[in-house]
Amino acid sequence: MSYRNSIFHGSAAEMAALPDESVDLIFTSPPYEARKVYHTADGDIGRLRGDEFIDALKPIMEECHRVLKPSGNFFLNFQGQYCDGRFSLTEAKIPIVAVEDIGYDYVQPFYWTKTRPKPDNYSRRLKNVNEIIYHFVKDARHYAVYKDSVREPSRYQGHDQNCKLCGSTLPGKMDKRAWKYNPKGRDPGNVIYSKGATGQGSGDTWNKATKRPKKDIHPALMPMELADFFVRYGSTEGDLVLDPFMGSGTTGISAARMGRDFVGYDVSDKYVGEATLRCHEARDWYEEHLRQVG
Numbered sequence: 470m471s472y473r474n475s476i477f478h479g480s481a482a483e484m485a486a487l488p489d490e491s492v493d494l495i496f497t498s499p500p501y502e503a504r505k506v507y508h509t510a511d512g513d514i515g516r517l518r519g520d521e522f523i524d525a526l527k528p529i530m531e532e533c534h535r536v537l538k539p540s541g542n543f544f545l546n547f548q549g550q551y552c553d554g555r556f557s558l559t560e561a562k563i564p565i566v567a568v569e570d571i572g573y574d575y576v577q578p579f580y581w582t583k584t585r586p587k588p589d590n591y592s593r594r595l596k597n598v599n600e601i602i603y604h605f606v607k608d609a610r611h612y613a614v615y616k617d618s619v620r621e622p623s624r625y626q627g628h629d630q631n632c633k634l635c636g637s638t639l640p641g642k643m644d645k646r647a648w649k650y651n652p653k654g655r656d657p658g659n660v661i662y663s664k665g666a667t668g669q670g671s672g673d674t675w676n677k678a679t680k681r682p683k684k685d686i687h688p689a690l691m692p693m694e695l696a697d698f699f700v701r702y703g704s705t706e707g708d709l710v711l712d713p714f715m716g717s718g719t720t721g722i723s724a725a726r727m728g729r730d731f732v733g734y735d736v737s738d739k740y741v742g743e744a745t746l747r748c749h750e751a752r753d754w755y756e757e758h759l760r761q762v763g
Contacts, residue, residue, distance in 0.1 A: 473709060473730040474752065476721065478741045481713030481734040482528040487536040492732070493708035495533050496699045496720050498546035498691055499526060502559055518552050523562055527570065529713055534571050536711065540613045541606070542703035543573070546581065546691075548600040560601060567605050574609035577659060578602065581695055585664040602661075602699070618701040620654030663692040691716070696723035704729055718744030725752035 472486045500514055502522040514525040533543055549560035567573040579602040589596040606612035696719045704710055706728040712720035715733030717740065724731040725748050735741050 472732055474725075474732070474749070476715050476718070476731075476733040476735065476741050476745045476748065478736075478738050479734060480529070480736055481532055484532045484536060484713070484734060487711070487732065489535055490538045491709065492533075492536045492711045493538055493541050494700065494704040494710045494724075494729075495537060495541070495543040495713070496546075496696060496703065496710065497544075497712045497714045498716075499529070499714045501548050502550050502552070502557060518550075519557065519559065522559055523566060526563070527566055530567060530573075531571055533711070533713060534573060534607065537607050539608050539611045542612055542614060543605040544579070544602050544699045544703060545605065546600060546602045546695075548597070564603055564605075567603070573605040573607065574612075576604040576606055576609065576612070579604060579659045579661060582660055582662050583664065584662050614702055615705055616656070616702070617653050619657055619698060620651065621657045623650055623655045661695060661698055663694045691719040693719055693723060696720050697727070700724055700727055700729065715744050716740055718747045721748035722751040725749075726755055728755060 472491075475486075477484075477486060502514075502518045514522055517525055530545075537543055545563070547560060547563060550557050564575050568575050581600040581602060583598045583600075586596060586598045700710060700720070700723045704724075707730070709730045709732060710720060710724035712731070712733040715721060715735045718733070721731035721733055721744060731748055731752075733744065735744065
C-alpha cells in the first residue's frame, strides 16, 4: 500500500492518506506547550499554551482514533510545563479530553524517568525528571499488547534454580509467591528509565551499521530506547506504526529496525526529508540483517 513506509508533509489533523482502522500502533511526542519554536509557524502547536494547545491537539487525536485499529494502541508522550510561574493543567486535561470528548479508553500512565536530566537551578522548586506517557486504546476489551517482549529477568525464580556452571538443579527454599513468577521474566512496571537523545543505547547498532552521523537534526530528540520499548510492547512484526509528529524519525527508525512498517506526518519539509532518509536506511539495515541470518 502506498502509505506504508512513507512520511507525509503536513498536519496530522487530516491524515487523508490513511484508511479507517489501518494502524496497529501510534507512538508520538507532540511539541510541549509554550516550549519549543520550530522552523515553521504553520501547524506548530508548540507555540501554544493552555486551552489553545488542547484545541490544536484535539483534531490530531481524533484522526488518530479514526485510523487506529480496535486492537491497536496509542501512546502519547507529554511533559507538563510551567507557564508564568505556574504548572499548566494541560497534562491533566489531555486524558480527560481523550476519554470524554473523543471516546478513547485510558489503560494506564507510563512514566519516563530521565537518568541524565539536564541541569537546572530553580530557586523555589525541584527539577522535573519525569515525563508522562498516556496509554489510550479504542476499546479496552480488545486491545493487544505483547508483554513478553518487554519482560526483564526475574530476581527470584520461586523454587529450585539451575547452577550457572554445570546446569544441575540446586534445591532452594520455596517462595510462597512462586505462582506469581513468569518463567519468561518479570513485569517491568510502568516506569521506563532512559538517558539522552536519539542514537544512544539500542540505536548504536543501527547507527554503526549505516554509518549515519549522530547530529542534532531536531530541537527535541526522543531517546531510541523509549521508542523501542513501546514499539515492542504495542506491536508485532509486520504491523503498521504511526507517528503523527514524526520529527527526526525516531519512531519510524525503531519500527523499521524491528520489522514493522512505518508512516508519519510532520509540518516541516526539512524534517520530513531527513526522517524519510533515516527511516529507509534503518529499513535497509533490517532487510540486510535478515539476509545475513537467514
